[in-house]
Amino acid sequence: MTPDVDLIEEAKRNWHARRWGAVEAMAAATSISRANQILLGRINDELAPLGLTFSRYEALVLISFSRSGELPMGKIGERLQVHPASVTNTIDRLERDGLVERRPHPTDRRGTLAAITDTGRALVEEATEKLERIRFGLDDVDDGDAVRVFDALRPLRRSAGDL
Amino acid sequence: MTPDVDLIEEAKRNWHARRWGAVEAMAAATSISRANQILLGRINDELAPLGLTFSRYEALVLISFSRSGELPMGKIGERLQVHPASVTNTIDRLERDGLVERRPHPTDRRGTLAAITDTGRALVEEATEKLERIRFGLDDVDDGDAVRVFDALRPLRRSAGDL
DNA sequence: GGCAATTACTTGGATGTCCAACTACTCGCA
DNA sequence: TGCGAGTAGTTGGACATCCAAGTAATTGCC
Numbered sequence: 001m002t003p004d005v006d007l008i009e010e011a012k013r014n015w016h017a018r019r020w021g022a023v024e025a026m027a028a029a030t031s032i033s034r035a036n037q038i039l040l041g042r043i044n045d046e047l048a049p050l051g052l053t054f055s056r057y058e059a060l061v062l063i064s065f066s067r068s069g070e071l072p073m074g075k076i077g078e079r080l081q082v083h084p085a086s087v088t089n090t091i092d093r094l095e096r097d098g099l100v101e102r103r104p105h106p107t108d109r110r111g112t113l114a115a116i117t118d119t120g121r122a123l124v125e126e127a128t129e130k131l132e133r134i135r136f137g138l139d140d141v142d143d144g145d146a147v148r149v150f151d152a153l154r155p156l157r158r159s160a161g162d163l
Numbered sequence: 164m165t166p167d168v169d170l171i172e173e174a175k176r177n178w179h180a181r182r183w184g185a186v187e188a189m190a191a192a193t194s195i196s197r198a199n200q201i202l203l204g205r206i207n208d209e210l211a212p213l214g215l216t217f218s219r220y221e222a223l224v225l226i227s228f229s230r231s232g233e234l235p236m237g238k239i240g241e242r243l244q245v246h247p248a249s250v251t252n253t254i255d256r257l258e259r260d261g262l263v264e265r266r267p268h269p270t271d272r273r274g275t276l277a278a279i280t281d282t283g284r285a286l287v288e289e290a291t292e293k294l295e296r297i298r299f300g301l302d303d304v305d306d307g308d309a310v311r312v313f314d315a316l317r318p319l320r321r322s323a324g325d326l
Numbered sequence: 327g328g329c330a331a332t333t334a335c336t337t338g339g340a341t342g343t344c345c346a347a348c349t350a351c352t353c354g355c356a
Numbered sequence: 357t358g359c360g361a362g363t364a365g366t367t368g369g370a371c372a373t374c375c376a377a378g379t380a381a382t383t384g385c386c
Contacts, residue, residue, distance in 0.1 A: 006320075006325055006326040007242060007244070007325065008313075008320075008325075009326075014228045018228075020291055020295065021295045022294070022295040022298045022299060024306040024309040024310055024313070025298035025299045025300075025301040025304070025306070025309050026294075026299050027309070027313050028299075028301060028304075028309040028310070028312040028313045029202050029206075029299035029300055029301060031312065031313050031316045031320065032195060032198045032199050032202060032312065032316065033199055033202070033203070034244070034316075034320060034325065035195045035199075035316045035319050035320065036195050036196055036198075036199035037244065038319060038320070038322075038323045039192050039195060039196070039319075040196070041374095043192075044374095053341070053342080055341085055342065055343095056341095065177045065181075072364080073364070073365060073366095074363085074364060074365080079170060081170070081197070081200065082342090082343075082344090083343065083344055083345080084364075084365065084366085085343080085344070085345080085365085085366075085367080085368095086342070086343055086344075087365085088365065088366055088367085089341085089342070089343085090342085093341080105364090108351080108352075108363090108364080109350080109351060109352085110349095110350060110351045110352070110363065110364045110365075111351090111363095111364060111365080112364075112365065112366095128183055131185070131189075132183065132184045132185040135185045135188035136185060136188045136189050136191075136192035136193075137188075137192055138188040138191060138192060138319060139322065140318070140322035141188070141191075141318050141319050141322060143187040143188070145315070145318045145319075146187040146188050146190070146191035147187055147191070148315045149191040149194065149195065149315045149316060149319070150171075150187070150190050150191045150194050151315075152308070152311045152312045152314075152315035152316075153194045153195065153197075153198045153312060153315075155303070155304050155308045156198050156201060156202075156301060156304050156308075156312070157169075157171075157194065157197060157198065157201070159201075159302065159303035159304060160201045162169055162170065162171070162197065163169040163172075200343095204344095207344090216371070216372080218371085218372065218373095219371095235334085236334070236335065237333085237334060237335080245372090245373075245374090246373065246374055246375080247334075247335065247336085248335085248336075248337080248373080248374070248375080249372070249373055249374075250335085251335065251336055251337085252371085252372070252373085253372085256371080268334090271333090271334080271381080271382075272380080272381055272382085273333065273334045273335070273380060273381045273382070274333095274334060274335080274381090275334080275335065275336095327386105328385105328386095329384105329385095329386095330383100330384090330385090330386105331382105331383080331384080331385100332381105332382080332383070332384090333380100333381085333382075333383090334379100334380085334381080334382095335378105335379085335380090335381105336377105336378085336379080336380105337376100337377085337378080337379100338375105338376090338377085338378100339374105339375090339376090339377105340373100340374085340375085341372100341373080341374085342371100342372085342373085342374105343370100343371080343372085344369100344370085344371085344372105345368105345369090345370085346367100346368090346369090347366105347367085347368085347369105348365105348366085348367080348368100349364100349365085349366080349367100350363100350364085350365090350366105351362105351363080351364080351365105352361105352362085352363075352364100353360100353361085353362075353363095354359105354360095354361085354362095355358105355359095355360095355361105356357100356358095356359095356360105
């Protein structure tokens with residue numbers, strides 16, 4: 001199951017052999033992609049018994065953070081940095097499972113609010129406890145290393161205008 | 164377009180307000196997810212004009228690295244660390260575009276080889292040049308920072324058995 | 327030698343993401 | 357005041373990923 005060698009180190013070797021450039025960037029990008037894959041897998045495995053996925057969990061948390069427990073669809077997409085169509089999809093599923101409810105926007109008839117239900121609130125709490133227990137997939141990574149990851153990724157996020 | 168505040172810093176504040184735990188892990192995980200989103204977006208934008216996606220590019224590169232220019236489907240999934248069904252899907256599309264060709268495995272009649280075509284080889288070269296130019300999405304990130312990212316993610320990859 | 331267990335790949339279904347196009351509604355300005 | 361531009365969401369299509377189940381062929385072990 002676990003490969004004998006580090007696949008990224010191997011990729012670097014092949015890269016050099018071809019005399020291709022930007023090796024460090026390639027390795028970092030591959031590393032990020034792999035890290036994401038690892039975390040997403042662990043998180044979704046943890047949430048699956050609750051009938052949740054990470055995307056849906058994120059949306060639910062976001063809505064639960066709002067004062068009134070409801071947010072316009074557009075705001076959700078903005079904060080989660082996903083396409084409006086993805087928000088529609090996510091809210092569809094949350095609504096199907098009774099975790100949120102669509103309501104007409106009180107002043108803008110184009111708008112729609114997604115409001116978290118009591119079931120939704122309870123589930124967010126439960127899901128959050130589970131994710132805290134596995135440290136969001138960083139089980140075996142201590143806080144020091146987590147902070148190093150966060151800091152190391154700052155330049156990239158800055159280049160994308162995130163800060 | 165660009166948010167006024169760092170969304171992850173904001174998430175940390177909300178997290179604290181709720182007295183939820185594993186904040187550093189949450190921030191690191193969110194950071195990785197966002198980094199992946201940024202890179203994937205940039206890379207796919209760059210590859211789109213060539214009719215390629217990053218997944219397909221990765222598969223194509225992998226096959227091009229092999230001695231004979233062909234690899235069993237299973238090996239591809241193993242190296243790219245994706246599900247066999249994903250390999251079938253990826254190779255389907257590469258084959259549709261004439262970049263690879265399926266061939267029966269010479270000794271194992273269950274097996275299938277994906278062989279890169281001349282068109283495929285030419286396209287890999289072109290795609291690689293484009294990705295080198297944008298440093299795999301790490302345009303504004305220098306090699307030092309790239310190495311820091313790579314190193315910072317090592318503990319996580321190690322915990323997943325990658326090294 | 328032959329049957330059970332395993333392996334290789336494909337297929338169908340569920341999720342998630344994006345883009346492009348469409349509907350409905352709001353806004354701004356002549 | 358009324359039309360054109362811009363905004364909010366949804367829908368349909370393309371991709372990618374996984375799981376579960378099914379087919380076919382190989383292996384292992386009695």
